[in-house]
Amino acid sequence: MKKIAVFNPNAGKGLNQKSLTLLIPAFNQAGIDVWISRAKHDIENRIREWCDNHPLEEVCFIVSGGDGTMHEAVNGAAGHKHTVFASIPAGSGNDFARHFGGLKLDMNLLQHLSRLHSEDQDLITYSMIKERVAVSNMGAGFDAEVAYSANRSKIKKLLNKLSAGKLVYVVFLIQQLLVFKPYSLTIIADRREKQFKRVWFTTISNQPYYGGGMKIAPNADTKDGLLDVTVVHGLSRIKFLLVFLSVFKGSHVTFKEVYQVRSARVNCIADRDVRVHADGEDNGLLPAGQALSAQIAADKIRVAGQLALDE
Ligand SMILES: Nc1ncnc2c1ncn2[C@@H]1O[C@H](COP(=O)(O)OP(=O)(O)OP(=O)(O)O)[C@@H](O)[C@H]1O
Structure with a gap:
């Protein structure tokens, strides 16, 4: 090969x-x-x-x-x-x-x-302006704004050099916590339509981790042919911070304001323009009223990665 x-x-x-x-x-x-x-x-x-x-x-x-x-x-x-x-x-x-x-x-x-040793794994395919794939996750809202600001910031490079790259996300998390405006969302997943108010973010996960080790979808399985969708909604700024920090352990799922559903495909429609990321990369703004469609790709991705990450 x-x-x-x-x-x-x-x-x-x-x-x-x-x-x-x-x-x-x-x-x-x-x-x-x-x-x-x-x-x-x-x-x-x-x-x-x-x-x-x-x-x-x-x-x-x-x-x-x-x-x-x-x-x-x-x-x-x-x-x-x-x-x-x-x-x-x-x-x-x-x-x-x-x-x-x-x-x-x-x-x-x-x-x-x-x-x-290599194995076939699920992959996400999604369409906004054009059809693309994401391997770990994608999402809309607060987390996408944090990633967008962090990746554009000059301090990221500096903090990376000091082996403190993750700190940049903390800086922009606090900044977004002060300015982010929650949105209303309709999602269609698992053949059901659901509406949410005051949504902070929506994540579509293929695997459990995102944002550098946060266990957003603790039970996500890259071989089950399903996406794990998480909607965090209806929280004050202070309670949102508490819930967001609990994502590191995966205990956010116990909050009633965290909705999770599994589905092979999902459509998300927001009432205002919302920033979208895929694998932490900015994908621009999803226009109000337009659907972000994601589904498990027909083709699998083959990954060779049996050796553990030593961090
Ligand atoms: N030669 C290059 N010069 C500038 N940017 C590059 C170059 N090659 C790739 N990129 C971009 O660098 C960016 C950062 O890469 P990457 O996301 O892999 O690193 P990171 O942000 O440090 O890690 P992580 O996403 O795991 O937090 C990506 O947006 C990628 O498109």
């Missing part, structure tokens, strides 16, 4: 140049191509181009970065039937590797790669 290692130098603390300088010759000797992205969307575009040019070839993309990098990689390969993904978690959140497993960037990497 063809192997291509893809590195995002912008993820997390940035590229560990020392490890890379040592590893590139070993990668090349083992026949593994090494790509280092030059800009946002570069990984997605290069993977798409490779897949378009090699529709029948089996390939393993070994992706070094965080959840945004994995989001790009998976979208680049969407529709290519012979792709396997492995992750080298190097971002701030790393929820993909937290659930699916990941590899360490060290001299044992090549040995581990030869022993990896």
